[in-house]
Amino acid sequence: MSVPALDASTVIEPIRQLSDAGGAGVLCVITHVDGPSYRPLGAMMAVLEDGRRIGTLSSGCVEADIALHAAKALDLSTPYTVRYGKGSPFADIVLPCGGGLEIMLLPRPDVAVLNTLLSHHVARQACVLEVDQRSGTLCAVAQGATGWTGDVFSIAIDPEIRFLIFGKGPETATFAGLVQAAGYPNLVLSPDAETLDAVAAAGCTTRHLTHAHCPAGLGIDGRSAVVLFFHD
Structure with a gap:
């Protein structure tokens, strides 16, 4: 079996x-x-x-x-x-x-x-x-x-499923909070300081986005879920 x-x-x-x-x-x-x-x-x-x-x-x-x-x-x-x-x-x-x-x-x-x-x-x-x-x-x-x-x-x-969450605003913060509460490894990437502060308060790991490109070194693999919350 x-x-x-x-x-x-x-x-x-x-x-x-x-x-x-x-x-x-x-x-x-x-x-x-x-x-x-x-x-x-x-x-x-x-x-x-x-x-x-x-x-x-x-x-x-x-x-x-x-x-x-x-x-x-x-x-x-x-x-x-x-x-x-x-x-x-x-x-x-x-x-x-x-x-x-x-x-x-x-x-x-x-x-x-x-x-x-x-x-x-x-x-x-x-x-x-x-x-x-x-x-x-x-x-x-x-x-x-x-x-x-x-x-x-x-x-x-x-490997554990992990979430790479790109975005800004309340949708990003809410989703990231749910992921963190469920115990999944995660990283939130945003150009918005208010969003980063909100998700950091929930215990999420954060990274400041400074340009409109995917940063190097994220190690995205087959067990990584990439989620986008940008309205544009």
Whole structure:
């Protein structure tokens, strides 16, 4: 089974937090979806050794129980899989969507591999995380699709969608505010100081346009959305 690549926003924060913690925690990955699911195949959550949870794999139904299993995985120092919903032995934990999830728990993931994934993220490069189900060994490779190949589960990770917003006036500021609130990386380019001040107050990154040409060095790629709000 293979599915489209995940947007990096789905997985990058759990990876970053585990890297910052020196790998002291558990990487939790959805490896099988049966029926409807709140999160897609390959989505990740981290549970740190101190109990902190980063990310979510459901609408809040299973995260506390995952944390308990993560503590067990740390004690055993070995990966294992837990199932919720359809076919699960945990009759008291119900998924409202009616589906089933299998989640692989990977204790103390290799920080070098996590850092490689983070480097690809910063460079806006696609990458693939491969996980050996038996050993828990991680490997970062350049190509592949999300899904199983024998005992290896792969998670393809695309760069985040980002927005380059050109324009001035309230439409520009409103749209940029929505993009920022939704958590997408963005850059607002405008010749108008009032517009730049408004979007900067919303937390957006800004650049002053000084001529009617696309500035160099924007790094526009296939995961960049370019939006124009100039009336002329």
